[in-house]
Amino acid sequence: MLNLQGVHTFYGPIEALRGVTLDVAKGEIVTLIGANGAGKSTLLMTICGRPRAAEGSIRFDGEDITREETFSIIRRGIAQAPEGRRIFARLTVFENLQIGATVADPGHFASDIEKVFTLFPILRKRRDQRGGTLSGGEQQMLSIGRALMGRPRLLLLDEPSLGLAPMIVKQIFAAIAEINRAQGLTVLLVEQNAYHALRLAHRGYVMQTGRIVLSGSGAELLANPEVRAAYLEGGVHA
Amino acid sequence: MIAAAAPSPLPAALKEAAVAAVVALALAIPMVGFYTVDEGGSLVAKTRFDWVAIAVAAVFAGRLALALWPPAWRLKPRREPAHVAVDGRFTLMKFFGAAAVTVAVVLPFLPFTDRYIIDVATTVLIYVMLGWGLNIVVGLAGLLDLGYVAFYAVGAYSFALLARNFGLNFWECLPLAGIFAALFGVLLGFPVLRLRGDYLAIVTLGFGEMIRIVLVNWQSFTGGPNGLTSIPRPSFFGLPFTRTPEAGETAFHEFFGLEFSSYHRLAFLYFVILVLALITNAFTLRIRRLPVGRAWEALREDEIACRALGINPTNTKLTAFAIGAMFGGFAGSFFAARQGFISPESFTFIESALILAVVVLGGMGSQIGIVFAAILLVVLPEIAREFAELRMVLFGAAMIGIMVWRPHGLLSRRDPSILLPLPKATGAS
Known part of the structure; x- marks a missing residue:
C-alpha cells in the first residue's frame, strides 16, 4: 500500500533521512521505533510531503506522491494524527471532528462520528467542550478521532x-x-514506547540516525537482543 | 494556605509610581511644557511648566493608586468556560443582538433624533460593517491585516469612477465595487500566503500604503490629492432626494407627499448602511457553519494541523482575503456615495488602525463585541470634542482602560458554530 524507496530528507544542510526504504501492506500495523532524533517523525512528515523528500520515491497504492502537496496527499486517503496532537484549542470537540471530516464525503458524517464516539466514549461526553480544555489523553483520542473522520485508508x-x-x-x-x-x-505507528508498540504491531522497523537498521515481525524484534538492550532496557517485560 | 506575611506594599508602590512619574516628566516637558502662540505674525514658543507639574503629579498619584489597589477589587479577565452552557446557550447574546437591531431600526424615527445623531450613527455603522468585514480576515482566519483600508479605498474609488465615467448608479456599482475589492484582496493574498504574524502585518501595512500612494499620484485617473468630487448620490429606487427634481423625475418627498427635508436623505443612507451591515453579519454567521468558515477558524488555531487534515491553506487564505475585502469594498462605495467627495486623505493608515482597533477591542471574532467597540470608538471622540485638544488623550486613556480590564476585548467569548441537543446517555446538567 505504502512504499518508500531510498528516501532522503534534509533540514537545510542536515540530512535527517539517509535513504529509508520501507513497506506497509494493506491491513497491517507497522511500527517504527528508535531513539530521539532518529528521524521517525521526519519520516512521517515526509510521507505527507512536508518537508519534501529530496531523493527517492514515495508511492501510495502504486502512485507516486513524492512531489504532491500535503492536502492532496491527505485527500488520497492518508491521515495523520500529528506529533503533539495539534488540537484546535478554542474549537469544541465536535467542531474538531467536523474539520477532520473535511476530506470525507459528507454523507458518511453521522455514522463516522458515531464510530469515533463508540471507540472513545469520553469524547461523546466532552462533545461541546473546547479542545484546549481536554486532558492530554483525551486530546490524543480526539487527534486520532479527528484523523479517522477523514475516512483514511x-x-x-x-x-x-x-x-x-x-x-x-x-x-x-x-x-x-x-x-x-x-x-x-x-496503521503506521511511530513510537518511543517500543515494548507496547512492538507487541501491537505486525511488523516493525528500527531507525537510527536517519537509517533503518533492523526490521522484522513485532515478536522477532521484541526477542532481538540488540533491540532489548537499546530500547527495552528497564522496560516492562511481563 | 496561609501566605507568609507579605512585605509592606508601600515602598514598592512608591518606587513604581516614582518611575512612572519620571517617564511622565520626560514626555510632558516637550509635549505639554512648550506651546506656540502667534504674536504679530511670528510664532513664539512659550512655556507652561505648571501644567507639567500637574501632569507628573497626576501620573504619580494614579500609578500609586493602581499599585495599592487591593487585589481583591481588581477586575480579572474572564476565561472562556470549558463547557458551553447547555441551557439558554446564546440567549443573552441573542437578546443583545435583537435589542441592538431594534434600536437601530427605530432610531431615525425617534423624536430626539436629529441630523447630527443620524450622521454619527451612520458613521458608527460604517465602522461596524468594516469591523465585521475585517473580522473575517483577522478574527476568523487569524490573518493580521493592517492594510484593510486599501479595500475600503478600492470600493470608494470604484464607485466614484464608475459613476462619473459610465454613469452607473449606486446599486449597479455596489456589486462591481465588491468584486474589484475582492480581486485586490486576492492580489494582496498571493504574495503573503507564506507569511505569518508580524511579517504578514508589515506586508499588509505596505500594501495599504501602496494603494494610497497610487491614488495620490495617478492624477489623471484618480484626481490625485484633489480627490474626486460630484459623486452622484444614491436615489430611493429611482426617486432622487432633491428639492426640485429635474424634468421627468419625481423626487422622494413628492412621491410620498411629504414636506421636503434633507433629513430624508440622511435617514435613507442610514438604512442603506444598516442593511449592508446586517447582510455582512448574516453572511459571517452563516459561513462560520460552512466548511470554508470552519477551515478559517481551524487555520487560525493551527495551520500545520489543517494541512494534515487535507485543508488547502492557499485557497482558504485567499477566500478569507477576498471575502473580507469584498465587504470593505461595499462599505467603501457606500462611503463615497454618502460623502459625495473622496480623496486619498480618507484612506490613511490611521483608518486601518481604527478598524483593527474595533475588531481587537470588540474581542476577536465576536460579532456583537464589534458593535460595542465601533460605538465606543466613534462616539467617544465625538463626546470628547468639547475637550478640544485633550480629545485624543481621552481616547487613548479609554483604550488603555479597556486593555487593562478586558485584555481579550470587550466580549472575547467564541461561541461554537454548532451545538446539538445533548445525548441522552450523559444527561443534561
Missing part, C-alpha cells in the same frame, strides 16, 4: 503515547488494535 500516528499515563496508553493502544481489526485500517 492509511493512518499515520506520531507518538500517541507521548506524555500519557500508562493506563491511558493502554486504552489508546487497545483502540488502535480495535480499528485495525474491525475496520481493517492500515
Whole structure:
C-alpha cells in the first residue's frame, strides 16, 4: 500500500533521512521505533510531503506522491494524527471532528462520528467542550478521532503515547488494535514506547540516525537482543 | 494556605509610581511644557511648566493608586468556560443582538433624533460593517491585516469612477465595487500566503500604503490629492432626494407627499448602511457553519494541523482575503456615495488602525463585541470634542482602560458554530 524507496530528507544542510526504504501492506500495523532524533517523525512528515523528500520515491497504492502537496496527499486517503496532537484549542470537540471530516464525503458524517464516539466514549461526553480544555489523553483520542473522520485508508500516528499515563496508553493502544481489526485500517505507528508498540504491531522497523537498521515481525524484534538492550532496557517485560 | 506575611506594599508602590512619574516628566516637558502662540505674525514658543507639574503629579498619584489597589477589587479577565452552557446557550447574546437591531431600526424615527445623531450613527455603522468585514480576515482566519483600508479605498474609488465615467448608479456599482475589492484582496493574498504574524502585518501595512500612494499620484485617473468630487448620490429606487427634481423625475418627498427635508436623505443612507451591515453579519454567521468558515477558524488555531487534515491553506487564505475585502469594498462605495467627495486623505493608515482597533477591542471574532467597540470608538471622540485638544488623550486613556480590564476585548467569548441537543446517555446538567 505504502512504499518508500531510498528516501532522503534534509533540514537545510542536515540530512535527517539517509535513504529509508520501507513497506506497509494493506491491513497491517507497522511500527517504527528508535531513539530521539532518529528521524521517525521526519519520516512521517515526509510521507505527507512536508518537508519534501529530496531523493527517492514515495508511492501510495502504486502512485507516486513524492512531489504532491500535503492536502492532496491527505485527500488520497492518508491521515495523520500529528506529533503533539495539534488540537484546535478554542474549537469544541465536535467542531474538531467536523474539520477532520473535511476530506470525507459528507454523507458518511453521522455514522463516522458515531464510530469515533463508540471507540472513545469520553469524547461523546466532552462533545461541546473546547479542545484546549481536554486532558492530554483525551486530546490524543480526539487527534486520532479527528484523523479517522477523514475516512483514511492509511493512518499515520506520531507518538500517541507521548506524555500519557500508562493506563491511558493502554486504552489508546487497545483502540488502535480495535480499528485495525474491525475496520481493517492500515496503521503506521511511530513510537518511543517500543515494548507496547512492538507487541501491537505486525511488523516493525528500527531507525537510527536517519537509517533503518533492523526490521522484522513485532515478536522477532521484541526477542532481538540488540533491540532489548537499546530500547527495552528497564522496560516492562511481563 | 496561609501566605507568609507579605512585605509592606508601600515602598514598592512608591518606587513604581516614582518611575512612572519620571517617564511622565520626560514626555510632558516637550509635549505639554512648550506651546506656540502667534504674536504679530511670528510664532513664539512659550512655556507652561505648571501644567507639567500637574501632569507628573497626576501620573504619580494614579500609578500609586493602581499599585495599592487591593487585589481583591481588581477586575480579572474572564476565561472562556470549558463547557458551553447547555441551557439558554446564546440567549443573552441573542437578546443583545435583537435589542441592538431594534434600536437601530427605530432610531431615525425617534423624536430626539436629529441630523447630527443620524450622521454619527451612520458613521458608527460604517465602522461596524468594516469591523465585521475585517473580522473575517483577522478574527476568523487569524490573518493580521493592517492594510484593510486599501479595500475600503478600492470600493470608494470604484464607485466614484464608475459613476462619473459610465454613469452607473449606486446599486449597479455596489456589486462591481465588491468584486474589484475582492480581486485586490486576492492580489494582496498571493504574495503573503507564506507569511505569518508580524511579517504578514508589515506586508499588509505596505500594501495599504501602496494603494494610497497610487491614488495620490495617478492624477489623471484618480484626481490625485484633489480627490474626486460630484459623486452622484444614491436615489430611493429611482426617486432622487432633491428639492426640485429635474424634468421627468419625481423626487422622494413628492412621491410620498411629504414636506421636503434633507433629513430624508440622511435617514435613507442610514438604512442603506444598516442593511449592508446586517447582510455582512448574516453572511459571517452563516459561513462560520460552512466548511470554508470552519477551515478559517481551524487555520487560525493551527495551520500545520489543517494541512494534515487535507485543508488547502492557499485557497482558504485567499477566500478569507477576498471575502473580507469584498465587504470593505461595499462599505467603501457606500462611503463615497454618502460623502459625495473622496480623496486619498480618507484612506490613511490611521483608518486601518481604527478598524483593527474595533475588531481587537470588540474581542476577536465576536460579532456583537464589534458593535460595542465601533460605538465606543466613534462616539467617544465625538463626546470628547468639547475637550478640544485633550480629545485624543481621552481616547487613548479609554483604550488603555479597556486593555487593562478586558485584555481579550470587550466580549472575547467564541461561541461554537454548532451545538446539538445533548445525548441522552450523559444527561443534561
